[in-house]
Amino acid sequence: MKILILGGTRFFGRKLVELCLQTNHDVTILTRGQSGNPFGSQVKQLIANRDDENALAQALSSTTWDIVYDNICYSPKEAQKIVQILEGKTKKLIFTSTLSTYEADGIVKTEADFNPYDYEIRMGDREDFTYGEGKRQAEAVLFKEAPFPVVAVRFPIVVGEQDYTRRLHFHVERIVNEQPITFTNVDAKMSFITDDEAAAFLYFAGISTIEGPFNATASGAISLKDLLRLIEDESGKHAKVSLFGGDANSQSPYAIPADWYMSNAKAAAAGFSFSQLNDWLPKLVNTLVKEQQKSILPQQH
Known part of the structure; x- marks a missing residue:
């Protein structure tokens, strides 16, 4: 199949490209050209700035695709433009959305908690919205x-x-370096997914017959308190936690007021087999702790 990926040079976008190549698809990536092309001649590369509508339309003018993945759309204006450009040019679009479409209100989220089909559209650019x-x-x-x-x-x-966001790294680094972290609610539970599993689900969403919104998350959730305990156990250091207050540098990027996680039951019912969070999170934390400890060891002379 011919596959176009907007945003495919880093993190799970890069993993998606690698997965598509491993399964022998014809892959094109569209980038701004600032991150280079890590795939070389294995992929076709189109250069365009997503914010330049004319350049984007020109870059996508002469080819059709079976699947288009859009990992870098953040506004209704960008969405409307890609729809117009891709009309007659793709059989399916996979859009990378987010748990942030749901409120962090302590209720486990299902797809029905945000219905885009009856949501009032307010047109604007990414800077016009959260x-x-x-x-x-x-x-x-x-x-x-x-x-x-x-x-x-x-x-x-x-x-x-x-x-590249280094949000989990932040907590590891602060604890290993014995620096304070400020939270709103350490008992709040969160859900996570690895970059590998995120790429695997995007691939599944493209090649399967599913349509509509789908939650994609590892099975299970973990409280921030238990996440900190994992880091403490791996590092041998005690987390210095404060609630509210603190300076800007100490604010946790996971500072949520209430449970904020979602059910993957719909996607699982469609045939995707998700990992268990507790099967891989301790291993990832262990790896990040070791990296951080290694980075602060005194230079050997």
Whole structure:
């Protein structure tokens, strides 16, 4: 199959490209050209800035694809433009969405908790919305206006050794370095998925017949308190936790007020087999702790 991936040079986007290549698909990536092309001649590369509508339309003008993956759409305006450009050019679009389409209100989320099909569209650019609202608006545009099938994959926090956001790394680094971390509610539970599993689900969403919104998360959730305990056990250091207050540097990127996780039952029923969070999270934490400890060892002379 011919596959186009918007945003495929780092983290789970890169893993998706690798997976598509391993399964012998004809892959094109569209990037701004700033991160280079880690795949060389294995892929075709189109260069365009997503924010330049004319350049994007020109880059995508002469080819059709079986599947298009859009990992870098954050607003209804971007969603509307890609729908217009891809009309007649793809058989299916997979949109990377987010747990942030749901409120962190302590209730385990299912796809029905945000219905993009009846959500009022307010057109605008990414700077006009919060991250979560921008994704809600983009979903609404895609599901209401796209003439081709769409899947919106709602991911929780994606983690992995190569995570450029370094949100899990932040907690490891602060604990290993005996620095304080500020939370809102350490008892709040969260869900996660690895970059490998995120890529695997995106691939599944493309080649299967599913349509509509799907939650994709490892099975299980963990409280922030238990996550900190994992890091403490692996590092031998005690977490210095404060609730509220603290300076900007100490604020946890996981500082949520209440449980914020979701059910993967719909995706599992569609045929995808998810990992168990507790099967791999301790191993990942162990790896990140060892990396951090190694980085602070005194230089040997």
